[in-house]
Amino acid sequence: MPQPLDFQYPERVRLAQTPTPLQKMERLSDRFGVDIYFKRDDYTGTELSGNKIRKLEFLLHRALQMGVDTVITCGGAQSNHCRATAFAAKRLGLKTVLLLRTPDPEKPPATEANILLDYLADATIIWITPEQYQQRYQYFAWQAEQLVAAGACPYIIPEGGSNALGAWGYVATVEELVNDVNLLGGSGAESTTVISAVGSGGTTAGLVLGNKLLSADFRIVGVNVCNDQDYFQKVIGDIVDDFQKNYLSQPVVSSADIEILDGYVGRGYALSQPQELEAIRDLARLEGVVLDPVYTGKAYYAMISELEKNPECFGSRIVFLHTGGLFGLFSITEQMAELL
Known part of the structure; x- marks a missing residue:
């Protein structure tokens, strides 16, 4: 297995409750025949909750x-x-x-x-x-x-x-995920796909960079919740380039490493479709996990929609990054109430 590259984190102030847990969604996994885990970054705090x-x-x-x-x-x-x-x-x-x-x-x-x-x-x-x-x-x-x-x-x-300095937060998250996945055991042949929402690009940039720096060999998939694939290829690419220029001796990430799953913006940023809200409701009732309508709800809906078409599309193991946002549900109570 390739060894992690040499790098040094900048200094930070400790505010988040980390490491966050990795939890298997047992019933969701049974539904699709794939091991599905949630990285609970909604647990980073209460008022600070999220990525x-x-x-x-x-x-x-x-x-x-x-x-x-x-x-x-x-x-x-x-x-x-x-x-x-x-x-x-x-x-x-x-x-x-x-x-x-x-x-x-x-x-x-x-x-x-x-x-x-x-x-x-x-x-x-x-x-x-x-x-x-x-x-x-x-x-x-x-x-x-x-x-x-x-x-x-x-x-x-x-x-x-979302800039080069902020991206270090999700380099550190990849380090957590490597430890999380190692604790799962298995044959070592399992492939792991990490799926997250993309709104401003910094989280995905950090995941892509961390994946390379730590030789994690994950597949990183971002689901854009606004704009389109080309837009985020550029936005994330710019953050990555700035990071590599400022913190690394040589580039480790190329544009080919940035994968965006497009087509699930729906009505637009912070605008929900009924099927997205139904997915939020159904997950809460299936696994007792609450998503938000702006980011995780759209990304989750994209994930299960792709799995319904092809359960093998993301490999044998999925880690869905729950980036928080619970409070956003309280601004759409009337929409949600219609589905309850």
Whole structure:
């Protein structure tokens, strides 16, 4: 078996409850005749729950090193990343400014689910339109200038914490997964496919990089929940290239290592189809596991849809990365209630 390559993690601040458990979905596995496990990254915390906090451990350590007092980040109205950032920053004594996307900033969404939690963490929320969000880096710069003029010292964290530094969070996750899979035993001939949702690209970039750095020999499959395959090939590729330029002596990942399962965006980002919500309901009733409508619900629906077409399409063992997002369900209670 190939040996892991030499590399060194940057420093981080420990915030997440890790390692997270790997749990077999017994009844789901029986249904498809394949061993299906969930990597429970929804267990990384309560208010910090999900994959974002793994990236924030590295990003917020950098912020502390720089002596900042305020972090600025962005996302959709019900952003899990923004909620996790607000609480993680509060733990570290930092203030948070959130640029949140909504169709009409004059009529923002109700104070519920992640938005409620953002306010509980005393985050400053600035509502911007989708068109303005496309120019978010300009809005970041403008907001940072305003804060500096007021005597603050800000630090900008990109959408989803998805950059080269944040990707280290999921290099570390691959290290956990290698240990998890080794504990499963078996003949050694089992192939393992790791499936996760792709929203901003940083988690998948980290998984792909970690897979190479640790010689894990997993198949990494990302399910895009917005945009399309070509878009994420570029976004993830850019994060990977930046990571390799800044942290490695030579490249280990090529574009061929980035696999995106396209075709399951449905109605669009944070918009659910009935069959996606039915899949969330059915899994809760089958295994007692709750997914979210924006990320894990879409990725899970994609996984089972592919398995229904061909149970062997992902090999003999699947690890589904549960990236959290439970709070997002509370913003679509009426849609869910119709299915119950």
